[in-house]
Amino acid sequence: MDFTLNADQLAAQKMVRDYVAKEVMPTIGEWDRKQQMNPEILPRMAELGILGISIPVRYGGQGFDYITLGLVCEELERGDTTLRVVMSVHHGLNSMSILQWGTEEQKQRFLTPQARGEKYAAFCLTEPGVGSDVVNMASTARRVGDKYILNGEKMWISLATKAHHFLVVAKTNPDAGHRGMTAFIVTSDMPGVTTGDIHGKLGVRAGSTGWVAFQDVEVPVENRIGEEGEGFKVAMGSLDNGRFTVATGAVGLIRACLEESIKYALERKTGGKPIAEHQLIKQKIGYMQQWYEAGRLLCLQAGWMKNQGIRNTQATSLAKWYATDHSVQAALEAVQIHGAYGFSDEYPVERYLRNSKGAVIYEGTSEIHQLMQADYAFGFRADHPLRCELPAYNADEWQREA
Ligand SMILES: Cc1cc2nc3c(=O)[nH]c(=O)nc-3n(C[C@H](O)[C@H](O)[C@H](O)COP(=O)(O)OP(=O)(O)OC[C@H]3O[C@@H](n4cnc5c(N)ncnc54)[C@H](O)[C@@H]3O)c2cc1C
Structure with a gap:
């Protein structure tokens, strides 16, 4: 590498x-x-x-x-x-x-x-009644001729009121567990699609999070992604990619905490010297540096595997879990280093703390990633070394015009 x-x-x-x-x-x-x-x-x-x-x-x-x-x-x-x-x-x-x-x-x-x-574009998996436990989702898509009739509600959907295209997963065979789910592209202009925003969020307040409801929406068969019954596989593949972006983003948030904390620690004085010279402040900065570099390396490993076309579910999950958990830690330390000013929106670190908390919840909570990693360690689950449906990166082919 x-x-x-x-x-x-x-x-x-x-x-x-x-x-x-x-x-x-x-x-x-x-x-x-x-x-x-x-x-x-x-x-x-x-x-x-x-x-x-x-x-x-x-x-x-x-x-x-x-x-x-x-x-x-x-x-x-x-x-x-x-x-x-x-x-x-x-x-x-x-x-x-x-x-x-x-x-x-x-x-x-x-x-x-x-x-x-x-x-x-947005992604609709979570519902009011299920998040981690997607297999028990309630949304259904019933095949009638060359259409599916989609009913259900999706909750906590980023870009719900901005997106034109939704990738939606629903049950086509409610008795078949994860093999009874199917993925579709639903467009916001289809009759029966309604959306709304969620207000009062802890973080990502400058972003768009909402709900999407489907009432007897007629989705053409040609909008189905993958085969009928492959929705769980499609959703898990999607998460391998989404989690990579969450992990790399969290590394950026750790860097934001580090850069703002260094700036403040060099300016703010107590006892006649910058707080940067106090050992306990240095300890926090040292940890933040460690989290940044380790998170970045885990992300580079996952990105490299994606480029090679190597199945990377474990590597991506580990990068996501590590980087997001440590972005919360870094934000807590950044607020602490800023003292009372960290408690105010005069400085950005309180926003970092509020924003960091979302990423340990979405795209697999930290608990779910911890369980996944334990299962890999025990050998209860394993990634096939070669099977990765995401196309490997090929510069010549990817940069060629149509
Ligand atoms: C800002 C934001 C944006 C989001 N954007 C999207 C989006 O665009 N699309 C989308 O589909 N979803 C989105 N989500 C939803 C997100 O993916 C879910 O919130 C997440 O999967 C967790 O589901 P839940 O909230 O229902 O929690 P639950 O699954 O109900 O979990 C509750 C608690 O129980 C724990 N828990 C659950 N199962 C287990 C277990 N087996 N063992 C141990 N502990 C367990 C969890 O870790 C958590 O602490 C978003 C959420 C937020 C906050």
């Missing part, structure tokens, strides 16, 4: 770092306070090519590799978690699933406008 960043990776990293520094960081605190999503964010991310960064050029994307996707997520979350959440659902959970499982016709119809940023 060679983790030296190549010219493409460095260019994408710099482009997003500059965008975040100039256009996001100066105003994000205000949007967070207003609890609204800045309407310029999605069109600007589209314009910069970020929404299709690691999708082949022939499908409207930029043709960069999966490590670049991770670097972009790190930079976005250095600014604010809400921008990385966009990448998790639009790019990781939805677009990459169509790349992985969609037919050529579906790639033209759904993936291409998503990668170009002409359409926004």
Whole structure:
């Protein structure tokens, strides 16, 4: 494994770092306070090519590799978690699933406008009654001729009121457990689709989180992703990609905590010297540095495996669990280093703390990842070394025009 960043990776990293520094960081605190999503964010991310960064050029994307996707997520979350959440659902959970499982016709119809940023995409798995326990979901899709009749409600859906395309998983055979689930692309203009926002959230306040309800929605068979009964497999593949973006984003949040804490510790004085010179403050900074570097390496490992086309469920889960848990720790320490100012929105660290908490809940709670890792350790589960349905990265092919 060679983790030296190549010219493409460095260019994408710099482009997003500059965008975040100039256009996001100066105003994000205000949007967070207003609890609204800045309407310029999605069109600007589209314009910069970020929404299709690691999708082949022939499908409207930029043709960069999966490590670049991770670097972009790190930079976005250095600014604010809400921008990385966009990448998790639009790019990781939805677009990459169509790349992985969609037919050529579906790639033209759904993936291409998503990668170009002409359409926004979301992912609908969680329901009011189930999150971790997806096998017991209540949404149903009943086949009638060349359509499915979809009924149900999805909850805690990022971009619920902004997205044009939803990747929805529902039960087509309620008695068949995880083999009775099927995935579909549902568009927001289909009769029977309604959406709304959730208010009063602890974090990601400058983002969009809501619910999506389906009442007798007629979904054409050609919108089915994968075969009937493969919805669980599709959803788990989606999570391998979404979790990678969450993990790399969390690394960016740790970096944000570290950078803001270093700045403050060098300025703030007690006992006639900067608090940076106190050993207990250095200890916190030392830990944050350790969490950043270790999290980054776990993410690079997972990104490298994706580039090679190696099944990476375990590596991605470990990166997600480690980086998100430690982003909460880093945010707690950052607030502590800022003293009373850390308790106020005059500094960004209180927002980091609130935002960090979401990522240990979505895309598999920390408890679920801990259980997964224990099962890998016991040998109760194992990733097939070669079987990875996500296409391996191939620069020549991915950067070729249609
Ligand atoms: C900001 C935000 C954005 C989100 N965006 C999306 C989205 O775009 N699309 C989407 O589909 N979902 C989304 N979610 C939902 C998220 O994926 C779920 O909240 C998550 O899967 C956990 O489900 P739950 O909240 O129902 O908790 P539960 O599954 O009810 O879990 C409750 C508690 O029990 C623990 N627990 C559950 N099962 C076990 C077990 N077997 N062993 C030990 N402990 C267990 C959990 O770890 C947790 O601590 C989002 C959530 C948030 C907060």
